[in-house]
Amino acid sequence: MNISSAIFDRSAPDLDSCPDESLPEFAFIGRSNVGKSSLLNFLAGRQGLARVSPTPGFTKLINFFTMSKTWRLVDLPGYGYAHLARRTSSQFNQAVTHYLQNRPNLHCVFALIDSGLPPQDTDLEFVEWLASNTIPFVLVFTKTDKVKPAVVHANIEAFKVRIADWCEAPPEIFTCSAAAKQGRGKLLGVIAEAIAAARNAGPTDPGGPVQEVELPPENLPAIGKGMRIRATTGGRPDSKRPW
Numbered sequence: 616m617n618i619s620s621a622i623f624d625r626s627a628p629d630l631d632s633c634p635d636e637s638l639p640e641f642a643f644i645g646r647s648n649v650g651k652s653s654l655l656n657f658l659a660g661r662q663g664l665a666r667v668s669p670t671p672g673f674t675k676l677i678n679f680f681t682m683s684k685t686w687r688l689v690d691l692p693g694y695g696y697a698h699l700a701r702r703t704s705s706q707f708n709q710a711v712t713h714y715l716q717n718r719p720n721l722h723c724v725f726a727l728i729d730s731g732l733p734p735q736d737t738d739l740e741f742v743e744w745l746a747s748n749t750i751p752f753v754l755v756f757t758k759t760d761k762v763k764p765a766v767v768h769a770n771i772e773a774f775k776v777r778i779a780d781w782c783e784a785p786p787e788i789f790t791c792s793a794a795a796k797q798g799r800g801k802l803l804g805v806i807a808e809a810i811a812a813a814r815n816a817g818p819t820d821p822g823g824p825v826q827e828v829e830l831p832p833e834n835l836p837a838i839g840k841g842m843r844i845r846a847t848t849g850g851r852p853d854s855k856r857p858w
């Protein structure tokens with residue numbers, strides 16, 4: 616998929632401040648320092664689209680970028696730095712939680728995980744929360760250049776084992792390295808597939824432009840096998856999670 620333009624739309628502090636729901640959205644989230652900004656710049660093919668920060672937890676707002684005039688890339692605040700989450704208090708938690716739970720045009724969450732680390736509690740908790748909220752997501756293991764492939768493999772396998780009970784079907788898993796420029800095509804492929812599926816599923820104008828497609832949440836297309844997963848245990852989760 617080509618990206619002909621990448622335009623910053625806005626930074627939203629809450630759901631009400633988000634742009635209209637006319638374009639399909641793809642959200643990226645992970646623990647601070649996971650390499651999200653680097654990956655977004657890499658995906659967009661533009662340095663400086665998202666800020667690469669040496670200070671963990673810098674981004675606290677929901678940032679929207681309009682890509683090729685047809686879809687939005689959504690940069691969600693990082694989680695995992697308790698002192699920042701505390702300082703910005705419930706506003707920080709609520710904005711992301713509300714966005715993830717209530718955005719009808721959110722097609723897929725790309726949950727970023729550092730491939731160099733064994734499963735981290737905050738990542739596991741977040742994935743459990745996504746699963747129990749039936750929010751479509753894929754897992755993206757970042758920075759694969761940093762450690763040996765065998766370590767990446769072992770960490771991914773360990774993660775899969777830990778989340779298995781929460782998922783009816785295993786989520787799709789991708790690897791990437793912004794530094795080594797690996798993984799861009801497959802991640803953009805997920806987005807292209809979802810946009811094509813939304814276009815085909817459009818009840819009124821199947822062949823029309825993507826920006827004219829509006830789908831109610833229950834009709835959002837699954838992106839590949841295992842994209843929509845459900846928790847097999849527990850009831851509704853606590854919606855005041857720290858992300």
Ligand code: GDP
Nearest residue numbers: 647648649650651652653667668758792793794
């Ligand atoms: P964010 O906090 O999740 O947005 O992460 P950043 O993109 O700001 O990256 C955090 C740190 O990880 C920076 O020092 C980056 O240079 C580094 N980094 C990001 N992506 C990669 C990668 O693919 N490989 C390596 N080796 N380092 C990376």
